[in-house]
Amino acid sequence: MARGPILAVTWMNLRSLPARWGPALVAVVGIAGVVMVLTATLAIARGFKAALNFAGADDVAVIVRGGSSGELASSLLPTEADVILDAPGILRDGSGPVASPELYVLVDLPMRVSGTAANVPFRGIGPRGRTVRDHFRIVAGRMFTPGLYEVVIGRGAAAQFRGLKLGDPVRFGTQTWRIVGLFEDGGSVTESELWADVHVLQGTYRRLGVQSVRARLASPDALPRLAAALKADPRINVTVTTERAFYSEQSKTLVTLVTVLGTAISIMMGIGAIFGALNTMYSAVAARTREIATLRAVGFGAAPVVLSVLVEAVLLGLAGGILGGFAAWVAFDGIQASTLNFQTFSQLTFAFMVTPGVLLTGVLYAVLLGFVGGLLPGLRAARLPITAGLRAT
Amino acid sequence: MEAPLVEVRGLTKEYRRGDEVVPVLAGLDLDIARGDYVALMGPSGSGKSTLLNLLGGLDQPTAGHILIDGVPVEALDSDELAAWRARSVGFIFQMYNLLPVLTAEQNVELPLLLTDLSREERRRRARAALALVGLSDRATHRPRELSGGQEQRVGIARAIVTDPLLLLCDEPTGDLDRKAGDAVLDLFDALNREAGKTIVMVTHDPRAAARARRTLHLEKGVLAREES
Incomplete structure (x- = not known):
């Protein structure tokens, strides 16, 4: 035509x-x-x-109690955490294993838009918590000081919830904390969280153990080695995944x-x-x-x-x-x-x-x-x- | 003797209105010679417009045959009819039926878009047709910028630009004042006598019919009488 x-x-x-x-x-x-x-x-x-x-790295392993669907349902005793930190496949440097035992609790905060209470993740990270997160950086204020009741807040959390202002005191658990910094983590889910020193958080919430261990792998193919070693160890029962798989699930x-x-x-x-x-x-x-x-x-x-x-x-x-x-x-x-x-x-x-x-x-x-x-x-x-x-x- | 351009035999057209069958044409026979100029008259409902539409392949007969220049028009399917119309028929309407968004020249050029002519040639022919109807100076005007008589002359230019076998006119002066109507009829005279165009015109106007070579009167779907 x-x-x-x-x-x-x-x-x-x-x-x-x-x-x-x-x-x-x-x-x-x-x-x-x-x-x-x-x-x-x-x-x-x-x-x-x-x-x-974005939250998930392929060379970081997340280890939680066997059978638990997420960090909240998991718990690891201090001895179990020590077994994990000693396992093969985890990257080590002069200061020991590049890994962070972490406590994960939920706190109530009013949402900025509706005023209704929401569950906000409050995470206690170990001294090496930053080294297992590549995109983490403080954008305002400073990092919390280990041993003090100080928190840093994620950018997402700061935008979404009321009462999270840099420099302000805030009450969680039995303690008053001071907000000392604001962090970014490349737009990842971590930005929804509040962070403090794991030992301070354990004390506040009377916990002995942690909920998860994040560990940087010695090499990208070290995960099976780590998983096999932990599985073979009769002292513990844990699930090992990469961080990416963990979040995606x-x-x-x-x-x-x-x-x-x-x-x-x-x-x-x-x-x-x-x-x-x-x-x-x-x-x-x-x-x-x-x-x-x-x-x-x-x-x-x-x-x-x-x-x-x-x-x-x-x-x-x-x-x-x-x-x-x-x-x-x-x-x-x-x-x-x-x-x-x-x-x-x-x-x-x-x-x-x-x-x-x-x-x-x-x-x-x-x-x-x-x-x-x-x-x-x-x-x-x-x-x-x-x-x-x-x-x- | 030369075969007639149009041969109509036993032409019947019925419309259905629910269960009722309304007969419009009842076995009509008609010959139209090449170069003839025929006026079709008759009261409303006598079937003259229906006959014109059937001659132009705009409608299908219920029965009967229409042979135009050897082509059995009633046997063509919808696409063949469209192509045949483009080649063989030029329509002129009472309400001009120009396309409002196009200029006079573009309206005239319209049927040529269906040909293989180059753009230049199409324009040349459209301008020639406009010149023939005396509207060279209105080529770039749109229909709403023209008077009724001018619009109808553009319509005539569009009808003749493909040099068709047959010009079919449905009340071409029905919407025009006397002066403009006369100008249109003068054009038909010239097209018939000087260019040898075969024209069939439906009209209610006896003055228009008087310009034709012969006048056919339809009544109740058949030819009642003929005047020459």
């Missing part, structure tokens, strides 16, 4: 768009709304994944839930938007009945007419997709939020990440909505009886 007639009819169709801007705008805004929701949802899922993935349910729920909502909204697009394109066809009949009378075939309607619908979809994606990017990108990760019973802070991939998905979905919304009206346009159409007003 010649391109000329198709281009000509499509071009004419688009040229008449300004005269029909009302319904067209309704379709564009409707689709934009759907794309905004889809983009936001995908941005949340992406943000979760980033927060949890902990977030699996949440990421799946957000993705599935968000996609389901987007599909349902999309069906609504298709009706909007259908309505718009049906009214566009109705408004152009005489033009279409005239073109058909002059000798234009059905195909250019169908295609012209489809192209218009797809372009409206594209406009909606770009508008919705842009709005989502302006409104959501980089926003810090938090939610309860019910696998760890603790609050997880994350940033909405409106990435190019997320935007592209939204725009493609919008184009699909436009296409589906234009198909039936396009076919109707091609089947309009010419003789009646010529007299339409």
Whole structure:
């Protein structure tokens, strides 16, 4: 088929768009709304994944009690922690094993937005806690002093919860602590936490042991060696994973839930938007009945007419997709939020990440909505009886 | 003797309205010679517009045959009909049916988009057709910037630009004042007498019919009488 007639009819169709801007705008805004929701949802899922993935290093092992699903359910006696620190496969330097026995408790803090109490992870790290975390850095104030009631707070926690101001005292357990620093950890889940000296935290909460040991591996392939050695040791029963696998396992349910729920909502909204697009394109066809009949009378075939309607619908979809994606990017990108990760019973802070991939998905979905919304009206346009159409007003 | 350009035999057209069958044309026979200029008259509902639509391949007959220049029009499918219309028929409508977003020249060029002509050649022919109807100076105007008579002349230019076998006109002066209507009829005279175009025109206006070579009166779907 010649391109000329198709281009000509499509071009004419688009040229008449300004005269029909009302319904067209309704379709564009409707689709934009759907794309905004889809983009936001995908941005949340992406943000979760980033927060949890980034937290995980492949050369750091997390050791918890055997069978426990996370740090909260785990407990290791001091003697057990010592056995772990002596195990093969852990990197050692002049100061001994590069590893950190850690205590993990939950404290209540009011959320900044709602004022309701939320579970915030409060972690006690060993003297070498920083050396098993590559991205950790203090961005304001200073690191806590071992032996003192001092805490440093994650950037995410500072943004999400009330009463966490640098320099202020804060009461956890039986003690008053002073907030001395603010830290970042590359946007990871760790930024949702508060940190203090593990021994001070043990004393406050009357714990003897710890919940986990983080250990830097001597080499990337040392994990099996470490796991085998600990498994063979009759004194302990522990689970050994890389940090990345540990976090990814902990977030699996949440990421799946957000993705599935968000996609389901987007599909349902999309069906609504298709009706909007259908309505718009049906009214566009109705408004152009005489033009279409005239073109058909002059000798234009059905195909250019169908295609012209489809192209218009797809372009409206594209406009909606770009508008919705842009709005989502302006409104959501980089926003810090938090939610309860019910696998760890603790609050997880994350940033909405409106990435190019997320935007592209939204725009493609919008184009699909436009296409589906234009198909039936396009076919109707091609089947309009010419003789009646010529007299339409 | 030369075969007629249009041969219509036993042409029947019925519309269905629910269970009711409404007959519009009832076994009509008609010959139109090459170079003829025929006016179709008759009361509303007599079938004259239906006959025109069937001749132009815009509608399908219930029964009967239409042979135009040897082509059995009723046997063509929708796409073949569209291609045949593009080559063989020029339509002129009562309400002009120009496309509002296009200039006069672009409206005239429209049927040529269906040909293999180059862009330059299409423009040259569109301008020539506009010159023929006396509207060279209105080439870049859009329909809403033209008077009714000018719009109809653009419509005529669009109908003749492909040099079709047959010009089919549905009440071409019905929406025009007398002066503009006369100008349109003068054009038809010239197209028929000087260019040898075959014209079939549906009209209610006896003054318009008087310009044709012959006038056919339809009543209740058949030819009632003929005047020459």
